[in-house]
Amino acid sequence: MSKKSKSFFSHFTIAHKITMMYGGIFSLSLLIISFFVLVNVTVIEQNNIKAEMKKTVENIDDYIKNGGELSQETLEALLENKYIEVNVVDVKNHKVYKNSVGKLPSFVRQIQSQPPHGFLDEERNNRSEELEKKGFKVDIAKEFNMDDKAYFISSRDGKEFVLLEKEINFEESCYLVQAFKMLQKNDYYFRSFGLRLFLIDILGIFLSFLIGRYISRKMLKPVEEIQQTAERISIEDLSQRIDTSGPDDEMKELAETFNSMISRLENSFQKQNQFISDASHELRTPISVIQGYANLINRWGKSDPTVLEESIQSILAETEHMSQLIKKLLFLAKSDQNRIPVQKEQFCLNELVKEVVKEMEITTETKRNIIIKEQKTVEIYADSSMIKQLLWIHCENALKYTKQNDSITFHIYEQCEYGCVDVQDNGAGMNEEDVTRIFDRFYRADKSRNKEIPGTGLGLSIAKWIAESNDGKISVESELEKGTIFHNAFPLKKKKNQKYS
Ligand SMILES: Nc1ncnc2c1ncn2[C@@H]1O[C@H](COP(=O)(O)OP(=O)(O)OP(=O)(O)O)[C@@H](O)[C@H]1O
Numbered sequence: 419m420s421k422k423s424k425s426f427f428s429h430f431t432i433a434h435k436i437t438m439m440y441g442g443i444f445s446l447s448l449l450i451i452s453f454f455v456l457v458n459v460t461v462i463e464q465n466n467i468k469a470e471m472k473k474t475v476e477n478i479d480d481y482i483k484n485g486g487e488l489s490q491e492t493l494e495a496l497l498e499n500k501y502i503e504v505n506v507v508d509v510k511n512h513k514v515y516k517n518s519v520g521k522l523p524s525f526v527r528q529i530q531s532q533p534p535h536g537f538l539d540e541e542r543n544n545r546s547e548e549l550e551k552k553g554f555k556v557d558i559a560k561e562f563n564m565d566d567k568a569y570f571i572s573s574r575d576g577k578e579f580v581l582l583e584k585e586i587n588f589e590e591s592c593y594l595v596q597a598f599k600m601l602q603k604n605d606y607y608f609r610s611f612g613l614r615l616f617l618i619d620i621l622g623i624f625l626s627f628l629i630g631r632y633i634s635r636k637m638l639k640p641v642e643e644i645q646q647t648a649e650r651i652s653i654e655d656l657s658q659r660i661d662t663s664g665p666d667d668e669m670k671e672l673a674e675t676f677n678s679m680i681s682r683l684e685n686s687f688q689k690q691n692q693f694i695s696d697a698s699h700e701l702r703t704p705i706s707v708i709q710g711y712a713n714l715i716n717r718w719g720k721s722d723p724t725v726l727e728e729s730i731q732s733i734l735a736e737t738e739h740m741s742q743l744i745k746k747l748l749f750l751a752k753s754d755q756n757r758i759p760v761q762k763e764q765f766c767l768n769e770l771v772k773e774v775v776k777e778m779e780i781t782t783e784t785k786r787n788i789i790i791k792e793q794k795t796v797e798i799y800a801d802s803s804m805i806k807q808l809l810w811i812h813c814e815n816a817l818k819y820t821k822q823n824d825s826i827t828f829h830i831y832e833q834c835e836y837g838c839v840d841v842q843d844n845g846a847g848m849n850e851e852d853v854t855r856i857f858d859r860f861y862r863a864d865k866s867r868n869k870e871i872p873g874t875g876l877g878l879s880i881a882k883w884i885a886e887s888n889d890g891k892i893s894v895e896s897e898l899e900k901g902t903i904f905h906n907a908f909p910l911k912k913k914k915n916q917k918y919s
Pocket residue numbers: 746811814815816818819843845846847848856861862863864868872873874875876877878879902
């Protein structure tokens with residue numbers, strides 16, 4: 419398509435394009451068919467006439483040869499079409515039977531008196547000469563495939579006829595059958611037929627564009643609805659959906675895809691809103707605590723060293739809490755936007771667990787009984803620094819929710835295609851409801867217990883994200899006052915179809 423036509427068509431709407439295409443194709447087909455009909459209708463008409471004439475002559479031939487007595491009535495009964503002009507000359511009995519619709523043209527043989535002997539024989543071979551002498555233009559019509567003669571005859575005044583002549587000799591009788599008909603070529607009939615066809619074409623073209631317009635509008639109605647719904651959708655109102663009650667077609671599929679996209683957007687928007695409101699709520703508490711202690715210092719702390727010391731310690735603790743919170747919030751915000759790169763590699767899980775345990779032993783003051791149970795050396799394919807972060811989340815929790823001399827066990831093993839590490843403690847444990855919610859952001863089990871234990875409630879949400887983005891799994895088993903086990907599983911090897919980490 420040239421640039422010019424491209425810009426021309428680009429101004430049309432899809433509905434207009436469909437209408438034009440539908441109407442155009444239909445109109446073109448209609449015109450081609452009409453032209454074909456117009457060209458062929460005369461040919462078909464003439465062929466019909468020829469067939470009827472041939473049949474009429476054969477009927478008369480059969481009738482006579484079967485011993486039939488010819489009369490005016492019987493002749494009419496033998497006609498295939500009463501508009502065929504027939505002249506039957508009974509040579510012996512000097513009789514002529516005819517079915518003439520119009521004036522007989524001069525090529526029709528009439529019997530005037532006693533015909534000379536050999537009337538027919540003499541002229542049989544020079545009939546065309548005889549007709550030409552009378553001023554007709556004669557063509558032998560071969561397509562009749564008859565024993566006797568068939569001619570196309572045109573008179574001086576431009577009229578065209580088809581003439582069939584057959585000599586019937588039966589017993590003693592001799593008949594000459596002449597059937598002829600005028601061919602109505604290029605005349606009024608042809609023109610009026612053409613005019614009617616033209617009017618029908620105009621009507622057809624008009625209707626095709628009208629139907630095309632109706633169809634295209636009906637077809638594109640769902641698209642219009644999608645557009646209107648999309649216009650109504652805004653951040654303030656993501657509840658709008660497209661009606662999908664129509665037939666099961668591509669448009670319904672499109673509408674459903676659009677609806678599911680809006681649902682996903684609404685869902686993630688709600689999550690984000692929830693996250694922001696939870697985050698601001700969590701940040702408000704330490705800020706008001708810091709504010710409170712700052713006021714305390716302002717009023718009494720300058721003169722009272724105990725108040726000053728207590729306030730400074732609390733402010734330090736709260737700022738530490740805030741910094742932890744902000745760090746975790748930032749991590750989760752980034753993870754939501756897929757902005758944290760996951761750099762997977764093959765590494766030994768046993769070594770990583772031992773490294774974390776060592777660091778844990780160095781940094782913690784209160785004594786725990788730490789056990790590492792290794793079934794075998796397990797190599798996994800994951801981001802090692804992230805897995806270390808996950809292990810630390812479990813270690814911190816295990817430390818927070820156990821008492822001195824409780825035990826923390828790391829169990830390393832392989833299961834199916836996964837390298838696993840279970841972190842088990844015999845600490846506080848959780849009830850069933852808490853177990854189902856601890857991976858939710860900001861969720862902290864047992865509010866009264868948690869007042870003394872610092873935390874943001876984000877650790878396990880981060881652990882879950884880490885496990886999943888490393889194609890791993892995380893789950894928990896816990897019983898109140900008995901202890902908790904966190905199961906963590908990571909792929910042993912790189913997936914076959916995984917090209918990039
Ligand atoms: N080993 C455990 N024993 C008992 N309860 C646990 C254990 N681990 C987690 N929990 C419960 O799950 C909750 C969520 O844990 P999560 O690590 O997400 O947050 P947190 O430890 O409270 O805060 P932080 O974000 O600082 O880690 C905790 O508040 C705690 O009630």
